[in-house]
Amino acid sequence: KQEVTQIPAALSVPEGENLVLNCSFTDSAIYNLQWFRQDPGKGLTSLLLIQSSQREQTSGRLNASLDKSSGRSTLYIAASQPGDSATYLCAVLKDSNYQLIWGAGTKLIIKP
């Protein structure tokens, strides 16, 4: 059974720092891995999607990597800003092609 774990559950860093969020999964047979952002009172927003054949994806200050063999993904945020404060969730797409398996998220606080 696929399980997705995100560590740490919460992280607080000063503005301007580079940081890494971690996501691990137990079954390497995935189709893709996605990182989402969740703001209080708002829905989830897809940030990056990495196909199983890819190693990384970049969007602006965000870079997500995928190592299927070790069951790990990282989300790197460069030059963090207070507006980056949110909960970040990762999810893997298993063989059903539509059912995502979710981590519990990392709550990120960027201090001005």
Added chain:
Amino acid sequence: GAGVSQSPSNKVTEKGKDVELRCDPISGHTALYWYRQSLGQGLEFLIYFQGNSAPDKSGLPSDRFSAERTGGSVSTLTIQRTQQEDSAVYLCASSPSGRGTKNIQYFGAGTRLSVL
């Protein structure tokens, strides 16, 4: 264009009452998903609709939960005889199609259900 719309945004109900949660997906999206997010937990899949196909109800936690999607658009999630453990945020998402490794789901803001 309009995103996924959910109503109500908040719902407080008494134990034993029935509740209906509504989701209006993005126009043209054929796939619709319901999830439940309990405090400090990841999203839990509830049900999936794709076009005119039979829905995947494998995630519904009990027979008190049901959902329908009328005309391939608006969906309603119904919880009968609510229990305190039903308290959670219920999220709806839609996607252009239900399959494909590049299929991205677009989420509504959710309905926060509190059962007293």
